[in-house]
Amino acid sequence: MKKAFITGINGQDGSYLTEYLLGLGYEVHGIVRRNSVPEHQQSRIELARENLHVSYGDLLDTSGLYKLLSNIQPDEIYNLAAQSHVRISFDVPQFTAQTNALGALNLLEAYRNSCPQAKYYQASSSEMFGTSVESDNYQRETTPLKPTSPYGCAKVFAYNITRNYRKSYNLHAVNGILFNHESPRRGSNFVTNKVVKAAVLIKKGKADILELGNMDAYRDWGHSKDYVRAMHMIINHDIADDFVVATGESHSVREMTEYVFSKLDMNYKDYVVQNPKFLRPEELPYLRGDSSRLRKTFNWTPEYTFESLMDEMIEFWMQQIK
Numbered sequence: 051m052k053k054a055f056i057t058g059i060n061g062q063d064g065s066y067l068t069e070y071l072l073g074l075g076y077e078v079h080g081i082v083r084r085n086s087v088p089e090h091q092q093s094r095i096e097l098a099r100e101n102l103h104v105s106y107g108d109l110l111d112t113s114g115l116y117k118l119l120s121n122i123q124p125d126e127i128y129n130l131a132a133q134s135h136v137r138i139s140f141d142v143p144q145f146t147a148q149t150n151a152l153g154a155l156n157l158l159e160a161y162r163n164s165c166p167q168a169k170y171y172q173a174s175s176s177e178m179f180g181t182s183v184e185s186d187n188y189q190r191e192t193t194p195l196k197p198t199s200p201y202g203c204a205k206v207f208a209y210n211i212t213r214n215y216r217k218s219y220n221l222h223a224v225n226g227i228l229f230n231h232e233s234p235r236r237g238s239n240f241v242t243n244k245v246v247k248a249a250v251l252i253k254k255g256k257a258d259i260l261e262l263g264n265m266d267a268y269r270d271w272g273h274s275k276d277y278v279r280a281m282h283m284i285i286n287h288d289i290a291d292d293f294v295v296a297t298g299e300s301h302s303v304r305e306m307t308e309y310v311f312s313k314l315d316m317n318y319k320d321y322v323v324q325n326p327k328f329l330r331p332e333e334l335p336y337l338r339g340d341s342s343r344l345r346k347t348f349n350w351t352p353e354y355t356f357e358s359l360m361d362e363m364i365e366f367w368m369q370q371i372k
């Protein structure tokens with residue numbers, strides 16, 4: 051039985067990856083951070099599952115990471131833990147850098163010293179591209195990295211240190227460069243779930259308005275379930291390498307909002323107002339990923355479209371809010 055170790059196991063991606071790996075017959079281990087409300091640590095994962103083991107841990111607690119990896123001796127390590135909110139990274143830049151950059155280094159050190167035969171996956175992000183766009187309007191593996199947020203800068207460090215450890219110590223350490231990916235499990239302070247939840251509340255007469263920031267930003271939105279399949283493919287490639295994961299389709303926040311409200315027979319213009327508090331000190335205007343290398347190498351294709359992703363999220367909130 052193969053063993054996986056996942057940081058951020060209770061996050062959107064960690065929870066879908068856990069379900070996917072348990073389905074493939076893995077023994078799954080993960081860490082959650084201590085929180086004053088214990089329910090927050092297990093809101094997305096059902097703990098009482100065979101072959102699932104969850105412990106307390108933190109990317110900043112190197113000795114704890116080393117102890118866990120030494121005992122578990124995993125075959126695959128997935129570093130999905132992070133302070134993942136880009137706007138909030140401007141409020142807590144040092145915490146973001148410690149967790150997302152130094153945290154990745156801490157985990158790499160624990161891995162190198164306790165189980166170097168394992169394979170290692172780093173959750174890298176399209177936020178690293180920042181303002182870089184190729185002349186054909188895509189970002190791909192070769193696109194220069196010009197991040198526009200503390201989050202993006204920290205992720206660039208984690209990406210580079212993963213490549214550096216791969217070369218320096220001959221480790222099977224890889225990066226998946228994932229573009230935005232959503233689902234009903236997405237935190238509701240990210241724009242897709244924020245819009246869907248608010249639109250359903252308005253539809254059901256429980257809210258009047260929706261406050262947003264920059265509606266002219268474009269994002270390439272896929273489904274987390276499709277992207278965790280790609281993570282497993284990337285880490286298990288014979289050659290340790292880095293891959294972009296994206297749908298190749300980009301929509302503005304305005305188009306996404308219009309789609310959601312019109313699905314609920316409403317006009318978004320009647321309800322949406324701009325609040326500068328949701329703007330970022332530096333914006334990332336445009337993301338559209340070219341995942342041809344991933345598609346060619348593994349025959350990966352997403353099962354969800356932009357529309358079926360948003361429809362699933364709408365359906366989820368329609369059920370939740372009675």
Ligand code: F7E
Binds near residue numbers: 134
């Ligand atoms: O914003 C705009 C905002 O917070 C998307 C993370 O998973 O993907 C995610 O980062 C866009 C931005 O995601 C609001 O300015 C407008 O242009 O949903 P988001 P993100 O910042 O793209 C990358 C790949 C990651 O790696 C990150 O971890 O929507 N926007 N109005 C707003 N965004 C938010 N959150 N709230 C608004 O009111």
